[in-house]
Amino acid sequence: MTERTIAVDYLTRVEGEGSLHVKLEDGRVEHVELRIFEPPRFFEAFLRGRMYTEAPDITARICGICPVAYQMSAVHAMEQAYGISVGGALRELRRLFYCGEWIESHALHVYLLHTPDFLGYPDAVRMAKDDPETVKRGLALKKAGNAVMQMLGGREIHPINVRVGGFYRVPSREELESLRPTLESALEIAEETVHFAAGLPFPDAEEDYEFVALQHPEEYAMNEGEIVSSRGVRVSASRFDEAFERAPVAYTHALQSVRKGGTPYLVGALARYALNGSQLSPRAKSIAREVGLEPVVRNPFRSILVRSIEMVYACEEALRLLSVYRPPETAWVEPTGEFHGGVGAAATEAPRGLLFHRYQLASDGRIEAAEIIAPTAQNQKRIEEDVRHVVERSLALDDAHLTALCERAIRNHDPCISCATHFLKLEVERA
Amino acid sequence: MTEVPSERSGSGTPLVIGVGNEVRGDDAAGLQVTRELRPLVGDRARVVDCSGSATELLDLWEGQARVYLVDAVRSGGAPGTWCRVLVRDQPLPSSLAGTSTHGLSIASAVALGQTLGRMPGQLVVFGIEAVQFDPGADLSPEVRGGVREVTQALAEELGRPTPATTSRERR
Incomplete structure (x- = not known):
């Protein structure tokens, strides 16, 4: 019997850290283990005993990359428990x-994180030496997103302006309008990004995914909708357990x-695009066609194109929302009536995919679970x-190339291991 | 693009950036320094917090004359000890590179900033040796001591018109 192991002890260019272990026997993939730690589980314990109003702020700190997602899932879950409906502006x-x-x-x-893979660079820094303009485009786009987050969140990282029922403070029309030039230029860069990404060399791959995403009848879902799958699931967040289950796995936290x-x-951009692509704006759809x-x-390497299309859509949608904005009469909606405790659940679409929160609350609003x-x-x-x-298709590669390809297969899905984990390592075992 | 001031043109209000995560044990060290420093320095410095993401750091420090960055590190030193590093045109010392708990690290921010010409006029990094990054945990007692010392050192440094230029010290 011949054995071969591929190991990546420290996966780079993913958010956070984790490791991959692949074992090959007689030219067959024996098993694949993606090992990650999962801070959300620690946070689950940390939240017990806290007031329901604290969850948006605490959970926002799980991830420096997607604090808004954590806040949004938290507030929607709490609002569901309290029967609060947040509409309009x-x-x-x-x-x-x-x-x-x-x-x-x-x-x-x-x-x-992703482009260096296609252009053969070990990281963005090395890429920036040869091609600073590409990196600068990315930084400019990112900065535009930050500007929106800062305006509404108070701070771009761990925003502090979000509360159950709405915001502590809402912007004036003029304040919001000040984002327009930034977003207009971001939209142009996003369109250039799609054309840039379309020119990258994509390895062949075809995966048979069951896609899962939120779906809303009237919009490309972000905050609200039912959880649907490409194989017929359709449930509300409060019935999540009817379709999905969580299993502990020995090698991962x-x-x-x-x-x-x-x-x-699979959740994330590929899933959203597959399930809800018809709801993108005409412009985003037309660029996708172009x-x-x-x-x-179904080729995960092409997810970079889908994310680029989603950036076009997000810029356009943001500009549309600026145009229709009229400040609401109150910055937040208070719960009404007596609360007797209960369970609130919600899912929203984090950039990386569906983010589910569920809280069990005591009658005084304390989080029990x-x-x-x-x-x-x-x-x-x-x-x-x-x-x-990927390994089965590429067994003839030497360990170094096979390992690099494995890392790419992981990065295709933009794993946020800082929220799914903290410290990443790849092992391919073969002999 | 904004012109980056040279090291010698160090005018303007210094910027202090506390890096970390409030609810991850000793990772909060940099944020605790900025909290304690604010009342001590008044308007002699602008004091901000940051998760430590490389791109956010570039946005914060680009065009600034003088920047101090405070973060928890794990470089093998005794808990609570700290170092002060003046970053010039070279990479961060290996003892500080890659020890951050944040996605794209401070070392990446420095390397990217140097490559793209987006460095501040002068960058000084204070690293406080951490013990644990446990969710929900308080600062370790030794790290608290380091926080106090770094706060004091920064307050003194910000009281002076120009910063000391020692390239690296460990206490």
Whole structure:
């Protein structure tokens, strides 16, 4: 029997750290382990005993890259428990806030983390030496997203202006309008980004994903909607358990999320685009057509194109929201009536995919139990499948090239291991 | 693009950046320094907090004459000890590179800033040796001591018209 192991002890260009171990026996992939730690689980314990009003601020600190997502899932879950409905301008501000985070997070991944893979650079710094203009485009886009987050969040990282029911303070029309030139130029850069990404060399791959994303009847879902899948799931967040389950896995601190029955699924940009692509703006759709992007993308290497399309959409949508904005009469909605305790659950679309929160609350509003399921924990098992297939197709490569390809297979899904984990390592074992 | 001031043109209000995560144990060290420093320095410095993401740091420090950055590090030193590093045109010392708990590290920010010409006129990094980054944990007692000392050192440094130019010291 011959054995071969591929190991990456420290995965680079992913947010946070983790490791990959691949074992090959007699030319077959014996197993693939993506090992990650999962701070959300620590945060679940940390939240117990806190007031429901504290959850948006505390959970925002789980991830420096997508604090808005954590805040949005937290406030929606609390509002569901308290029976608060947030509509009109407050709802639109939240959507604008989310657009800012999508632009910011996608720009970081597309330009600084993912593009070096296609151009053969070890990192963005080396790429910047040869091609500073490309990196500068990415930084400019990211900065535009930050500007939106800062305006609404008070601070771009760990925003502090969000509260259950709305915001502590809402901007005036003039303040919001001041974002327009930045967003108009971001939209242009986002369009250039799609054309740039379309010219990258993509390895062949075809994965049979079950896509899972929020879906809303009237818009490309960000904050609200039902959880749907490409294989027929349709549930509200409060019925999440009917379709999905979490299983502890010995080699990782993260609980792996799977469909009932144990099959993996994929959340994130590919899933949103496959399930909701018809709801993108005409301009985003037309650019997608121009560059030949198929309506359902099953090649994970092409996810960079889908993220770029989503940036175009997020810039356009943000500009639209600026145009329609009229400051609301109150910055937040208070709960009414007596609260007897209960459970609130919500899912929103973090840049990396569905982010699920569920809280059990006592009658005084204290959190008795918290459950947070991050996108990367949901994608983990599916990423292992991608890695398995990449290795099976590329067994003839030497260890160094095979290892690099495995890393790329992981980075295709922009895993946020700082929220799914903290400290990444790749091992390919073969003999 | 904004002209980056040279090291000798160090005018303008210095910027102090505390880096860290409030709810990850000793990772809060940099943020605790900025909290304690604010009342001590008044308007002699602009004091801000940051998660430590490389791109955010570039946005914060680009065009600034003098920048002080405070972060928790793990470089193998005794808990709570600290170092002061004047960053010139070279990479961050290996003892500080890659020890940050944040996605794209401070070392990446320095390297990217140097490559793209987006460095401040002068950058001084204070690193406080951390013990643990546990979610929800308080600062370790030794790190608290380091926080006090760095706060004091920064307050003194900001009281002077120009910063000391020692390239690296460990206390």
